[in-house]
Amino acid sequence: MAVWKRVYRGLLPDDYLTWLTVTPEHVGQFREALGNPTSWRFIVAESNGQLIGYGGVGPVNDYDFPPASPGAGELCTLNVAMPWQRRGVGRALLARLTDALRDLGYTEAVLWTFRDNPAARGFYEANGWTYDRHGDFDLHGPEPMSAPAVRYVRRLDGVP
Numbered sequence: 001m002a003v004w005k006r007v008y009r010g011l012l013p014d015d016y017l018t019w020l021t022v023t024p025e026h027v028g029q030f031r032e033a034l035g036n037p038t039s040w041r042f043i044v045a046e047s048n049g050q051l052i053g054y055g056g057v058g059p060v061n062d063y064d065f066p067p068a069s070p071g072a073g074e075l076c077t078l079n080v081a082m083p084w085q086r087r088g089v090g091r092a093l094l095a096r097l098t099d100a101l102r103d104l105g106y107t108e109a110v111l112w113t114f115r116d117n118p119a120a121r122g123f124y125e126a127n128g129w130t131y132d133r134h135g136d137f138d139l140h141g142p143e144p145m146s147a148p149a150v151r152y153v154r155r156l157d158g159v160p
């Protein structure tokens, strides 16, 4: 959440970023997903016992859109702590997360990121993901708000 508050300043509404906090509902959702390794996988990066990044994969939660294919899973979240960005942590996490999607039996993967987040888009494009379509991401904020988002896809068979 600290990463969101820094990276998305100017991209998402200020009111939303100020309001954003870790709620018991978030914790419950994480606990539930962590307890269900046949559907979800989370991978963390640590340095000297400190969490410096994490990501998660699971079933497609593709809002109003159909999955790219019936065999698609989703990269649901990926965040690297600010001081560690652009030092290879994201790439290492992404490699393990795509392995986790394969391990869960998926042959294709999708992800959503904000349309106006060039760093993330550059990162995914440099790592074999292809723009697929655009839509609006519901922020589930204190009042109805959304942000333009883009979907990326990649196949999981063949190229590692």
Ligand SMILES: CC(C)(COP(=O)(O)OP(=O)(O)OC[C@H]1O[C@@H](n2cnc3c(N)ncnc32)[C@H](O)[C@@H]1OP(=O)(O)O)[C@@H](O)C(=O)NCCC(=O)NCCS
Pocket (backbone or CB within 6 Å): 003, 007, 077, 078, 079, 080, 081, 084, 085, 086, 087, 088, 089, 090, 091, 092, 112, 113, 114, 117, 118, 119, 120, 122, 123, 124, 126
């Ligand atoms: C996007 C993110 C996960 C990438 O992780 P990272 O550890 O910073 O990335 P890596 O060091 O592994 O890879 C860097 C590569 O990604 C691409 N990249 C990273 N930042 C970039 C930027 N600002 N502009 C263009 N390309 C960028 C480049 O190809 C870069 O390679 P290079 O440094 O050799 O040019 C990380 O920056 C992050 O957590 N950002 C904030 C949260 C976020 O946007 N998450 C994704 C939401 S879906």
